[in-house]
Amino acid sequence: MFDVIIVGAGTAGLSAGIYTARSGKSALILESKAYGGQIINTPEIENYPGIKNISGFEFATGLYEQAVGLGAEVRYEKVISIEDEGEIKVVNTAENSYECRAVIIATGAKNRQLGIPREEDLIGSGISYCATCDGAFYRNKAVAVAGGGNTAIEDALFLSNYCSKVYVVHRRDAFRADLKDVEQLKSRENVEFVLNANVVAVLGEDKVEGIEVKDKNSGELRQIPVAGLFIAVGQEPDNQAFSNLVALDSTGYVVAKEDCLTNVKGIYTAGDCRTKSVRQLTTAAADGAVAALAACERIM
Amino acid sequence: MEPIVLTKDNFEEEVLKSDVPVLVDFWASWCGPCKMLSPIVEEVAKEAEGFKVGKVETDDEMDLAAQYGISSIPCLIVFDGGKEVKRSVGLIPKEQVLKLVK
Structure with a gap:
């Protein structure tokens, strides 16, 4: 049993991992692909306060090492569903089933497809x-x-x-x-x-x-x-797996305000995957902190 | 084993004439997802049985990149018997890399 399970190891998820671990709680971060999220595609970051210039790869790696160094665990498994059993939440991946006391959904966003025939097949071929x-x-x-x-x-x-x-x-x-x-x-x-x-x-x-x-x-x-x-027609969230559990808006984002609370007790959301007007590295990191501290307070 | 550094000079010998399948990672130093994939490819190379692993730096080897129609990296191509048999574009986890060569 983990205290907090975080879905997604992008900037929001890893930041949540840092804050959870520093609160003395156990954190499991589940990631379907690789740590870092969207920022790894950015050659140069020049708007993160306190860092004049850094590559997205270096930033993500630093964040990952910081979270893992503090004790957060990262496993590469795709989350397929979350079950709310009151005080206990069950997070199911393709391989395993994990129990925890709070969940933070930090699944980020991905590039929106144009929706033309053969679009997926020709990625990498033009x-x-x-x-x-x-x-x-x-x-x-x-x-x-x-x-x-x-x-x-x-x-x-x-x-x-x-x-x-x-x-x-x-x-x-x-x-x-x-x-x-x-x-x-x-x-x-x-x-x-x-x-x-x-x-x-x-x-x-x-x-x-x-x-x-x-x-x-x-x-x-x-x-x-x-x-x-x-x-380049924008981003879209990837929250279909949770549509039967938490409220999503009409475009698929998890409905939450700056407090990162969803409509389900013990389930939080952070970063680009939630309803918000500004989606930046700093807002993702901020959400990670807010969601993690709220989760840790609840399970005190 | 470490991945073999492939160039236009050794590509034919190491890849096309190889008697085992070869997993080739096309990458560049400025590409973030490539840097994420690199340690995975290196791990696969160390554990490789029945196949080889090589890397092509696309900036240094623009001819090879053009020859194999690379237009997006990271790009993994599996060659067997001198021919391309599988291709995957983008960052993928280790299990999916292993599936390419199985």
């Missing part, structure tokens, strides 16, 4: 969700970016440094991204905006050779030859 990770492989090639938010515009700017041509496909004609970045992107000669349009299909068999876009107003279809499609 479809990417990370321009800074994969952009260098498209040097002197034409690529497309789908999306209109900050990430999409930043991705397009980054890619325009390497690629022969960058098409920015956006379903509206205005951008949510920072105006300064949009203006900068508009000044790039190798960038073409395809607005009021949706990507409806990927061309090519085993790898991306082009995209088909549909104009929202005219319904006209246009084929654009590109070697890569970078998808």
